[in-house]
Amino acid sequence: MLYSKPVTEIIKQRSSRRSYRDQPLDADIQKQLMEFLVKNNVGPFTSSVRFSLVAAQPGDSDTLKGLGTYGFIKGARAFIVGAVKPSEKNLEDYGYLMERIVLFATDLGLGTCWLGGTFNKSNFSKKIEAAEDELVPAVSPVGYTADKRSVTERLVRWGAGSKMRLPWENLFFQENFNTPLPTEAAGAYAVPLEMVRIGPSASNKQPWRIVKEPGKPVFHFYLQRSKGYEQSGEKFHMADLQRLDMGIAMCHFELSAKEMGLHGTWELNPPVALSLPERTKYIASWQGEW
Numbered sequence: 001m002l003y004s005k006p007v008t009e010i011i012k013q014r015s016s017r018r019s020y021r022d023q024p025l026d027a028d029i030q031k032q033l034m035e036f037l038v039k040n041n042v043g044p045f046t047s048s049v050r051f052s053l054v055a056a057q058p059g060d061s062d063t064l065k066g067l068g069t070y071g072f073i074k075g076a077r078a079f080i081v082g083a084v085k086p087s088e089k090n091l092e093d094y095g096y097l098m099e100r101i102v103l104f105a106t107d108l109g110l111g112t113c114w115l116g117g118t119f120n121k122s123n124f125s126k127k128i129e130a131a132e133d134e135l136v137p138a139v140s141p142v143g144y145t146a147d148k149r150s151v152t153e154r155l156v157r158w159g160a161g162s163k164m165r166l167p168w169e170n171l172f173f174q175e176n177f178n179t180p181l182p183t184e185a186a187g188a189y190a191v192p193l194e195m196v197r198i199g200p201s202a203s204n205k206q207p208w209r210i211v212k213e214p215g216k217p218v219f220h221f222y223l224q225r226s227k228g229y230e231q232s233g234e235k236f237h238m239a240d241l242q243r244l245d246m247g248i249a250m251c252h253f254e255l256s257a258k259e260m261g262l263h264g265t266w267e268l269n270p271p272v273a274l275s276l277p278e279r280t281k282y283i284a285s286w287q288g289e290w
Helices: 007-013 027-039 090-107 121-127 151-160 183-197 232-236 241-259
Strands: 049-055 078-084 139-143 172-174 208-212 218-224 264-267 280-288
Touching (some): 027 049, 027 090, 078 090, 078 121, 183 208, 208 241, 241 280
Parallel strands (some): 172 208
Antiparallel strands (some): 049 078, 078 139, 218 280, 264 280
């Protein structure tokens, strides 16, 4: 088992935290995290990701020096940082693996927060000695959360609508994008789909769309671009955040499905005749076992 508690419980428990106590991670917590990072390094599309825990020790004022988060993170004494080489599905793999780490940290009682744009990429890259052909798409603080959220944190959550989620019928479909998937038609997969629905995403845009094949445990995952995100990576020199979001969705779906005994595999097998809405791109398919 990856976690000590049901993954559905951990997914519901997780929330983005931006304010931390100025307290280094306990040695045992650091050990567990680092062991998990080493084992959690290959995504469903076979991209290899190199994760590191950058953590300050008691009395250490230099380890985190220069790791700027532009005021969005307060008091963090450790960060999870990863690097991945270019490939067709590298960002989906990164999002998938990073979210597994985020859930592991949540299971340990720690706070985390996905940072895809509000951090100094060059300094984080230097800290883990990233090669010229490696990308650091996102990082996360990890630590003991402050008792109260800061004013900045509350404003960020309000601006992103962090407690709001799109309804089921806007995200999940049957056979085509014009027919919402009834909950009863999803069967046992209703739980994994709900875990996708409540997952984190950049600015809470929830870009995932899923089409189920009628009468089959086959789910096709699509990225439906939010307006303004089409060229955000190139324009702002960031990773494609919505591709990371798709990896998060795949992670939630797979972990919760397998926990329920619903086994399957990820495949690249898009429906040939399916008409796609504007700004929509196929990502992958879950082929469930009969």
